[in-house]
Amino acid sequence: MRDITFAKGHGTRNDFVVYTDHSGLLDLDPVEVRFLCDRRGGIGADGMLRAVRAKHILGWDGDPAIWFMDYRNADGSVAEMCGNGVRVFVRYLYECGLVNERSMSIGTRAGLRRAELLPDDRVRVEMGPVRVEPGRLAPTVPITVAEGTPWSRTWQAQPVDVGNPHAVSFTDDIGTLDLTHQPVWPIGEFPDGVNAEFVRVHDAGHVGMRVHERGVGETESCGTGTVAVAAATLSRLGVQVGPQEHMVRVDVPGGTVEVGLSRATPQAPVLATLTGPAQLVYNGTIVIPDLS
Numbered sequence: 615m616r617d618i619t620f621a622k623g624h625g626t627r628n629d630f631v632v633y634t635d636h637s638g639l640l641d642l643d644p645v646e647v648r649f650l651c652d653r654r655g656g657i658g659a660d661g662m663l664r665a666v667r668a669k670h671i672l673g674w675d676g677d678p679a680i681w682f683m684d685y686r687n688a689d690g691s692v693a694e695m696c697g698n699g700v701r702v703f704v705r706y707l708y709e710c711g712l713v714n715e716r717s718m719s720i721g722t723r724a725g726l727r728r729a730e731l732l733p734d735d736r737v738r739v740e741m742g743p744v745r746v747e748p749g750r751l752a753p754t755v756p757i758t759v760a761e762g763t764p765w766s767r768t769w770q771a772q773p774v775d776v777g778n779p780h781a782v783s784f785t786d787d788i789g790t791l792d793l794t795h796q797p798v799w800p801i802g803e804f805p806d807g808v809n810a811e812f813v814r815v816h817d818a819g820h821v822g823m824r825v826h827e828r829g830v831g832e833t834e835s836c837g838t839g840t841v842a843v844a845a846a847t848l849s850r851l852g853v854q855v856g857p858q859e860h861m862v863r864v865d866v867p868g869g870t871v872e873v874g875l876s877r878a879t880p881q882a883p884v885l886a887t888l889t890g891p892a893q894l895v896y897n898g899t900i901v902i903p904d905l906s
Contacts, residue, residue, distance in 0.1 A: 617901045620650075621706055622657060623894040625698035625737075626835035627868025632663040632706045632894075635684075638670030644690025645905045651688035657900060660833050661696060662686045663703050665712065668721040681707055682721035687829030691807075695724035695777040697837015701737035701892035704729045709894060724777025737892045741838070743883040744845045744875070747773035755803050757781055757810055759826075760792040767791075771799075771810065772846045776886070779808045779828075780842035784850065788812045788824050793832040811839045813846070818853050822865045834868030841886045844873035855884050 618640060620633040631650050635641070641664065642650070651659045663685055669678030683703045685696050700720055707713045708731055716731040728740040747753075754770035769783035781804065785791075797810045807828035814822040823843050825836040844862035848855060859874040871890035877883065 615901055615903050617899055619897070619899045620657065621710070621894050621897050622659070623702040623706060623892065624868075625701045625837065625892045626866055626871060626890055628698035628833050628835040628837070629659045629895075630661050630663050630699050630702050631657050631659045632665065632702060634710065634712065635664050635666040635670075638666055640664070641666075641684070642686075642902075644686075646902055647686045647690040648688065649902060649905060650900070657898075660688055660827070660830050661693070661699060662688075663699055663706070665703065665707065671721065674721060676721060676726055677719070680719050680721050680726075681712065685722070687827070688831075689829040691829040692723070693778060693829065695722050695727075695838055697739065697741060697776075697839075697841060697888045698835055698890070698892075699837065700727055700729060700739050701837065701888075701890060702894070704731065704737050704739070705892040705894055722777070732889070735891070736889055738887055738889040739837075741841050741886040741888050742777060744841050744886045745775040745883065746845050746849045747775060755781060755799055757783055757797050757799050759797045760795065761798050763792070765792060769812075772850070773804075773808075774842035774846050776838040776841045778838055779804055779806065780811060780839060781808045782811045782813060782843055782846040784813050784815060786814055788814050788822060791824060793824060793826045796828075796831075797826055809836055809839050809842075811836070811843050813843050815847055815851070818848060818851050819861060820863045820865075821847050824867065835866040835871070837871070837888055837890070840864040840866065840871050841873050841888055844875060845884060845886065848875060854880075859887070
C-alpha cells in the first residue's frame with residue numbers, strides 16, 4: 615500500500631484528481647487510476663492529473679524544468695490533452711506555490727501550452743492549432759448513439775484535431791440524446807477512440823454542447839471538445855477566421871467557456887484559446903491499497 619496527497623478540482627464540473635510527483639516515482643498504473651477515479655470506492659473524478667517535471671517524461675524534448683501535465687482518463691488510459699484539466703492544473707500549481715507567476719508554460723503530450731490566471735480568476739489557455747480535418751477519403755464519419763435501441767440515431771460527424779481526436783455532430787435536439795453508452799463508428803475510423811460532441815448552433819458566436827469522452831463516458835464539459843465544436847461550427851457556417859480573434863461562447867451542462875479562434879494568414883493554421891473557470895474543491899490524503 616502507498617498513500618498520496620491530492621487535490622480535487624473541476625473546470626465547468628469536469629472534475630479531476632491532482633497530485634504532485636516531485637521525483638517522478640509516483641507514476642500510477644491504470645488499475646490505481648481507476649481506483650482513484652471511482653466515484654464510490656475512491657475519490658471520484660473524470661480523470662487524473664500528475665504534476666511532474668518534464669524531464670521525467672519519456673520522449674519530451676523541450677524545457678526539462680517546466681511542469682508537465684501527465685493526464686489519464688478515468689479508465690486509466692493516457693490522453694494527449696485536456697482543456698478543462700489544464701486550467702485546473704494551472705490553478706493547482708499556483709495555489710500550491712509550485713509556480714509564483716500567474717502566467718506559465720505547461721508541458722502536455724500535445725505540446726507546450728501557455729496559460730494565464732486572469733484578474734477575474736478564470737484561466738486562459740493557448741490551446742495551439744485546431745484542424746477541421748482535411749484530406750480524408752470521406753470528409754465526415756457516421757456516428758451512432760444508442761445503437762440497437764428504438765431511439766438509436768446516426769449523424770455525419772465532422773472529425774476535428776485539437777491535439778486529440780474529436781467527432782462533431784450537429785443537431786437541434788441535444789437534450790434528449792442517450793449518451794449513457796459509447797457512440798459507435800465504422801471499424802477503422804478513430805483507432806485510438808474519439809471524443810464525440812453533439813452541438814446545437816444558436817449563431818456564429820454561441821453554441822450548446824454535450825459530449826461523450828473516450829475513456830470516461832458523458833461528462834459535464836470537455837475543454838478540447840469546446841474548441842473542436844467552435845472550429846467545426848465556424849467551418850460549417852462558412853465563417854472565415856482572420857487575425858482578429860473570433861470568440862465563441864460554448865454552453866455545456868457544467869457551465870460556460872469562451873473559445874477564441876484566429877489565424878495570421880489564410881494559409882496559417884487556426885489557433886485557439888480557451889477561457890473558463892477552474893476551482894479546487896478540497897485537499898486530502900488517500901491510501902492506495904494493494905490492487906494486484
